[in-house]
Amino acid sequence: MINFAIVGCGHIAKKHAEAIKNSEGANLLAVCDTDPNRMTPYVEDYEAQPYEDLDEMLKNDQINVVNICTPSGFHASLAVKCANAKKHIVIEKPIALTLEDTDDIIEACKENNVKLSVVHPNRFRPVMIELKKAMADEKFGKLSHANATVRWNRNDEYYQQAAWRGTKALDGGVLMNQAIHNLDLLIWLMGDVDEVYSMAATRLRNIETEDVSTGVVKFKNGALGVIEAATTIYPKNLEETISVFGEKGTVKVGGVTASLIEHWEMESVNEENVEELKTKIKNNPIGKPGHQCIIEDMVEAIKENREPIVTGEDGRKALQLVLALDQSAENNTPVKLS
Structure with a gap:
């Protein structure tokens, strides 16, 4: 034991x-x-x-x-x-x-x-396991780009529940606290990031950190990516999505917590198999708790x-991406990840 x-x-x-x-x-x-x-x-x-x-x-x-x-x-x-x-x-x-x-x-x-x-x-969700396998099997062909989106609501009451929330010293903002799981998935699926450019703002919440962030990334494999994260969505969580686009495949995983197939089309997978996969995921979207x-x-x-399976180095890569996006937004300049 x-x-x-x-x-x-x-x-x-x-x-x-x-x-x-x-x-x-x-x-x-x-x-x-x-x-x-x-x-x-x-x-x-x-x-x-x-x-x-x-x-x-x-x-x-x-x-x-x-x-x-x-x-x-x-x-x-x-x-x-x-x-x-x-x-x-x-x-x-x-x-x-x-x-x-x-x-x-x-x-x-x-x-x-x-x-x-x-x-x-989130790596352990059934749909993410299937998507990771499809990418490992190179069913997308050459990758074009990917999108990572977190459109959630965290109202003023949420931030007032604990003094550390929304602070730079202990929280870190929407990218660090809410979107970092989505960013981990993005790196896990697409590979390491080479360069980012980002803008961020504190639009609606009375906090030190940003409540909305948008950015573009270039992966080391040459593919591009778009990141959007916000806690300003009215009146409740709207969606968390991961989309991957390649020369032979298009997939969008969505729902409130990126657990459902919204679109799954690949040159090497027939429509009947896709429908079976969609049904399988819909019947058990979360699987065993992560x-x-x-x-x-x-x-x-x-x-x-x-x-x-998820190492300290993996955690470091997700953090490095968040910090690079924050640095880019603060300095209004592209940032290279070493």
Whole structure:
């Protein structure tokens, strides 16, 4: 049995707790938060041991993995501390808010020979698995371009629920907080990014960071891309989409959370097979919860002594794209990714 601990008992921690509960070979042993009241549900519902002090919790040799679920600005310091305590790490997105902090996390994990997985669970959705396979099989032919769109609503009430939301120091904005999963998918599907140009604005929300961002990207393979992300959509979440265009195929994955096939046409796939695939996805658009996939993968990675499917380097690539888009918008100039 692989014992997990959760640091930070806010909103997202519940998903982690349920994922651990439902994963074979995983057990939620402990939780840690500076507010004991936030830990109460996990003590009562999961019989987790509560800790108000992280250093004290890390002394527990029974803990194998620590899941970091705090606001993003705290990720780096906590992750390095956990790695130095020889604990494997599952860290919520984004991995950190700067590349320097990210590199510190990755290096600490390497030095201490512990595994690091970043929570980008949308890769495990059934439609994304099918799309990734189609791209790996080169069914699109030469790639033309791709679109990544997040049109969601996060109203003033949302930002007022927690003091860290909408701040530059702990949140990072619509690209960092809401759209980074979509950007991870874009890189995962299309390959590494070479150059970006972006514009951003704070139009409707009373926050430090942007609430709407648009940008164009050039991938290292020569294909282009368009990115749009906003929390200003009225009155509720509208859509999250990924579209891929090539000389022999066109696919648009959409719905509110990029989980349904809106268009799927390829030269090498007949209409009957497409309809079967659409029905299959429609009947089970989410599949196994992505957080559970992340937990189960970490359990297997430890037992098999291999890297997790979503690595620290993967988390770094998504973060680097966000930071490049932010830099481009701030300086009104194209930005090359090294």
